[in-house]
Amino acid sequence: FNDEKTYYQVNHHVFLAHAKAVLAFKEIMPEGKIGASFAYSPSYAIDSRPENGMAKLDHDNLKSFWWMDVYAYGRYPRTALRYLEKQGVAPTITEEDSKTLHAAAQKVDFMGVNYYQTATVEYNPLDGVTPFGEMNTTGKKGTGQVTGVPGVYKNPSNPYLETTDWDWVIDPSGLRFACKEITSRYDLPIIISENGLGAFDKKTADNKIHDDYRIAYLAAHLKELIKASDEGCEILGYCTWSFTDLLSWLNGYQKRYGFIYVDRDEEGGTLDRYKKDSYYWYKEVIETNGASLSVE
Template sequence: MLENFLWGIATAANQLEGAWNEDGKGPSTADILYDGTAGEYPKELKVYPDKYYSYHLGSDFYHRYKQDIQLFNEMGIKCYRMSIAWSRIFPTGEGEPNKKGIEFYNNVFKELKKYNIIPIVTLSHYEMPLELVKKYGGWKNRKLISLYEKYAKTVIDKFHDLVPYWITFNEMNFISTIPFCAGGLWFDNNESEADKNKAMFQGAHHQFVAGAWVVDYVHNNYPELKVGCMVCGTFSYANSCKPQDAWDQINCDRETFYYTDTFVRGHYPKYAKSFLREKGVTLKIEEGDLEQISKGKVDFIAMSYYFTRVAPINPNNDAYLTNNERMLGKIKNPYLKVSQWGWVIDPVGLRIALNKLYDRYELPILIAENGLGAHDTLTADGKIHDDYRKEFLEAHIKEVKKASDIDGVDVLGYTSWSGIDLVSATSAQISKRYGQIYVDYDDDGHGTGNRIKKDSFYWYKRIIESNASEI
């Protein structure tokens, strides 16, 4: 591993901060999800008084950030991949910025600087002002482009001297999988799959334009900063060695490459027309859009990595899967074990993903998320013995080392998800724990909120100190 390798952790504002309606923050899309991204969605765009919302409390980072950052420093991390809550800066997405929100992040960044921890900031991480969904319908509306640009300019201008790395959108390829979280797209039962596809990919087009504007703005005004795109690295294996299955694998991987190809190369890939035509989509591209996209070539690629997929069989077969099922890896791989939540565990797949991306683009790659959600048991003497988490992370870091040291992949860094326990995006449970730091809350918000170092805390500290030489 390179000497300047960025070891760190990763979190998201909506899952960690809490204080969902304090100091002027407006409600966000995440704030109305009581059952997570994979569960039941509310029938109306509002908070129901009879429901419990774990995102509203999160891990209470908003009030405990100094304590938490001190623990991050004790763990030895060199960088912290985090996000800014858009609705904390612009409560309704419009109007003037919220001074209290800016003050909070300014305090967080200064606290990180005190410990020489480098922030890597995502501008939009499965969270946006709820009012922009109610008023404009989310990212399917072009109005979002200018509003996002205003938000991005506000925080970049304010924090450019404190934040050297920026990411435009979290897991942008999931706008076609969980469109409400990734794009603020709200569908009812009356809309056809074709209409949903049109909204999702038109929303993605608007995000391409807006994200490219951010890259262009930063390059012209703050050339010392770096801007990256991010995708969920859900690459696939062919279901068999049949030629049709090999072709299906190519199409599966294009569901990720469609996004990285556009952000890295500055134009839509040649296969975009056929890719979209199969989904019944014709994009509405206005004058200047493609020129703007061409100006927004990113400096690095960030990806989350949790699982791999098996490519679907021929769509003419009854076993053909929907986009959502394909993206979430519903075809099981008989060669891999699964986690407590049914996600396949595939460390070698991380090496493959890194090589696929680097062979294609030769840009630095940040592993922006990688971790294991599991039930942790607090022992009578206040310990958490999470050997399973250490084993998971070690197996994946081994493959990162191979990709870097043997394959020559330029791996910028590794930020494990999530360093500290937070609310799971998919299930809205804090009991689905990812952190090396235990947070004493249960799924109903009961507990002290105390922070307890797990065994994996000390293990990760040694990994960072040795630059993974002991693996």
């Protein structure tokens, strides 16, 4: 799919659907709480060169803030919209559309965040990489391609951070970064609607799944979330992804996220379920309301 004009118009219609849902919900249940959920990857400039700082700003306005500004303010980032207008791909926005988006933004109660990784941003020359590079959907580390917008930005790897087998950056501090950014920019409470680690989990002969890597991942992220709360972010809730292993629209059954192992792969399986080590660990975290975590 490379029709950018259609992409942004469809995206605009999604925003309108969100806005109308918010307005309808508040009409039915004025005291109820409602908000959007967005896959947010806060970004770092790769270094302090001005062109890379500008690339980060443009990246954020065309990506993360393009969504969250509409949810929280009811309008698109002005410079990003101007860029799309110059490219001839900006969505058609009616006056009635703008009124609907703005009205809904006044009634949003929180920002939902699906957090998995941060992004690194560098200036991308006009003859540079495009948005259509291949994602790593095989789990073979290092096979994902750098993507970006020619003349604006690209997303190289971060040399300071490890990645999953699917080349997703592992950055617990990025969750804290995301919460502080949202708090400062939008002054909204936050629900972490997704956070988790996809991995090649293996079941032993005695039906055990020793996923200490998942425990380490979640513990590190929860500790950063506690720090964000201590620093003034209002965290309403935290939801892991996910309770059980499930089918991925990109990776099938090979990329597992759950606390419960499901005996199923692309070839079949019994669908029997087995509790992973992370299940027992997270059970204790819940029972102690996080007191079992050691936060430095």
